[in-house]
Amino acid sequence: MLMIDETPPPTDSSEERTDLADLVRDRTAELGISVRALAAACIDAKEPEAGPLWTRSTLGNLLAGERVKPPRIPELRALAAGLRVPLHRVQDAAAAQFFGMDSVYSRDRKVRATVPGFNDLSPEDQRKVLELVERFQRG
Template identity: 35%
Template sequence: MSDSNGPAGGTGGALTALVRAVLDQPGMSFRRLAEAAVDPETGYRIGQTWLHKLTRGEVSRAPEPQVLRALAAGTSLPLTRVQQAAAEEFLGYTASELAGMPEDALVIVGHLADMDPTDLPQVRAVIEALLSKGDESSGKREV
């Protein structure tokens, strides 16, 4: 038996919340999510029953890697974000260096982790240009 925040018999945790948030989006349903949740590496498909169990906090074991890849594909979230949510919910592990960041920032960081390293300098240049533009409009200058 676990507490109300644990995976078994409770309300779930980070992965459960992530999937619930996707299901709360307009036009999304368990059926649509299950249809989209296909592991690109193995072709493994997540069933609606498993998704229902997850959202009710009835999944007691950490999902297999193919399930996490399928969830990432179905939710259109970076795989690293899905893996982090599963680690938090089922292993009690939280990446402390990302704790406290807004959800949008976590999604961006997750996408960066999955990018080709040769593309990262271009992304950095875009971010620096945006920051520079913000500094100019607020009257701040780099020293």
């Protein structure tokens, strides 16, 4: 009989990633804006009538390493707008921070694969994944 262990693996806080928080911290510094100004600018262009989708307190908690809920697509679009970066940068950072997923791109950046723990793979295994992405891109 096959048994499936549904107990989540223990999480070691030293392994928690901060990719999205780092992106927010770096971009606010580069843009010279406050967290309050960023929150006000986080408006999803597809649903502007909803207003800002990030609060100053949620962004502050993210930056402080406090627990926040993983953002949904509209929130990611809004954060990308506020940070003035392409959506894929925010998606990649969120996937890494909240799910431990690393994005891998084809050379022409037309194909993206999200791979759990890609950065922890050996250089040979990373090369194999990159070859698969390139092969997929060629069709």
